[in-house]
Amino acid sequence: MAVPDVGTSGAPFAPERRDGLHPQLRGTAGTGDPQLSLRGVRVAVLNFREPLQSVAGGAEEYAWQVSRFLVGEGARVHFVTSREPGQRAAERRDGIELRRMGNRYLVYLLVPLWLLLRRRRFDLVVDSMNGVPFFAPLVVGRHTAVVSLVHHVHDRQFYAFFPRWLARIGCFVEGPVARLVYRNRTTITVSESSRDELRARLRWLAPIVIIPNGGPVVRPIADVPVEGEPAVVYVGRLVGHKRIDRVVDLAADLRETWPGLAVHVVGRGPELDRLRWRAEARGVTDRVRLHGYLGEPEKNAVLSAAVLNVTASEFEGWGLTVIEAAALGVPTVAYDVAGLRDSVNHGVTGWLVGEHDRLAETVERALKELSDPRRRAEVQDACRNWAREFTWGKTGASMADLIAAELAKSIPLPGAAE
CATH class of the missing domain: 3.40.50.2000 (Glycogen Phosphorylase B;)
Structure with missing residues (x-):
């Protein structure tokens, strides 16, 4: 699974193997x-x-x-x-x-x-x-x-x-x-x-x-109800550079076209209170669920019930939660930045927000696509197959x-x- 690169000599890097090993x-x-x-x-x-x-x-x-x-x-x-x-x-x-x-x-x-x-x-x-x-x-x-x-x-x-x-x-x-x-x-x-x-x-x-x-081969899922039709979710650290406020804003930006939408935020970190204030300022406290830290079964229950996983981060090496969501059949909307463009197959296992696009526009476009049961089943299968590549x-x-x-x-x- 390791992918070689070219070193300073210009030759492909390959780990050295010697006879007479220690x-x-x-x-x-x-x-x-x-x-x-x-x-x-x-x-x-x-x-x-x-x-x-x-x-x-x-x-x-x-x-x-x-x-x-x-x-x-x-x-x-x-x-x-x-x-x-x-x-x-x-x-x-x-x-x-x-x-x-x-x-x-x-x-x-x-x-x-x-x-x-x-x-x-x-x-x-x-x-x-x-x-x-x-x-x-x-x-x-x-x-x-x-x-x-x-x-x-x-x-x-x-x-x-x-x-x-x-x-x-x-x-x-x-x-x-x-x-x-x-x-x-x-x-x-x-x-x-x-x-x-x-x-x-x-x-x-x-x-x-x-x-x-x-990722783990087996993912336990708790039997707990998850509100929202549709439900979108963010899972991860609640820190500034993850820009979770943009995910919270989806509840306000899409309330006209998706009146039943609920935004679920799972994770812990110093941004929790600021996100709560953000939801109050936008008038969407009834549509935003700030779960805090959840155990693995409960976290997976929220993830698996969502239609979309959304990440607004602009700094990622990969995006581990993208694969966590994909393993449960949930596609991801993310910015087209380094790392996330590798973990999200645009148009197959999720959607990437282009340089001149808004997050809410891409999420709305994805929700419309996924409202077609056949398209949603196709995306879910692609997500699960993609996630199986990573253990x-x-x-x-x-x-x-x-x-x-x-x-x-x-x-x-x-x-x-x-």
């Missing part, structure tokens, strides 16, 4: 080469957040599911991340050693320091770059493999949420600084458009491999194979100079 690389890794194994391999996964934190999203789910898969392959995994108030500094979950330290800013100082003090204890580090990387190559031992994980380019987000001077620093770190530090380290990203943006906007030098997001098993297997190959490259050959 004993810990023998066996089976994922679904690839039967000589490669991760049993006993020590892996550190550095990530900005972890899935149980209040504004965790798809990037956290990706890192955690990959970590779970690696544990299943016999690896010993430490997941190192930030710490929210009330959380324990250390715990073991799903076989993963979870270490939390620092707030959203201090984490970028404390995690590299933690790694520096344990620099010889790990065989490989997965360094997740959420705009700012952890600079693992600068603190680990020379024979410790490092792979960089980048979901999408953050440059425009820096300017959207920080003062201009701070945004410039963020862009400088994400671009020229990270480009040089990771130039010899394989980079993993989740979509073709994210790879293209890394090359075009950051002038990324390292080889890039695409390992898409996945966490496939994602984990691709990652395991890549990691095993990176380890093979990092182990010095007999007689090599130390």
Whole structure:
């Protein structure tokens, strides 16, 4: 499932395979080469957040599911991340050693320091770059493999949420600084458009491999009523750059043509109160349901009852909720931006909002199409078939194979100079 890219040499990137592998690389890794194994391999996964934190999203789910898969392959995994108030500094979950330290800013100082003090204890580090990387190559031992994980380019987000001077620093770190530090380290990203943006906007030098997001094979659905005919839904973090206010506005913008429409918002985050005020200001509190956080069965109940999943985000590496909705036969309306244009097949599993279109116009057009039962059944089938292409098993297997190959490259050959 990994998609190769062209590296700095101009030749297609392919993980190096060697004869006479280190004993810990023998066996089976994922679904690839039967000589490669991760049993006993020590892996550190550095990530900005972890899935149980209040504004965790798809990037956290990706890192955690990959970590779970690696544990299943016999690896010993430490997941190192930030710490929210009330959380324990250390715990073991799903076989993963979870270490939390620092707030959203201090984490970028404390995690590299933690790694520096344990620099010889790990065989490989997965360094997740959420705009700012952890600079693992600068603190680990020379024979410790490092792979960089980048979901999408953050440059425009820096300017959207920080003062201009701070945004410039963020862009400088994400671009020229990270480009040089990771130039010899394989980079993993989740979509073709994210790879293209890394090359075009950051002038990324390292080889890039695409390992898409996945999803669970079985999705439990609770038996709970969901209001609205039709019902549209947003699922995800309630944070500013997701622009959920535009989804709430659909209840007002479409009330004339779709008087029974209800907008359901599922998720948690700092925007919850502002969304409630937005619904009151637009006079649609009776048509907007702010569910907050829901467990998986309840979330799937709301999703599966909806006619459309709507996301108004303009910054995505992929859009994990797009596949979550598709697995339940629900198409998505999203903006035609990097990441989302990969996860939504326009006109097949959803609709993309063009540069000169309004979200409400595209949603209305989609609702009209889906009012035809035959067209709706066609779209639902296409969504389910599309979602079956993406499982966490496939994602984990691709990652395991890549990691095993990176380890093979990092182990010095007999007689090599130390």
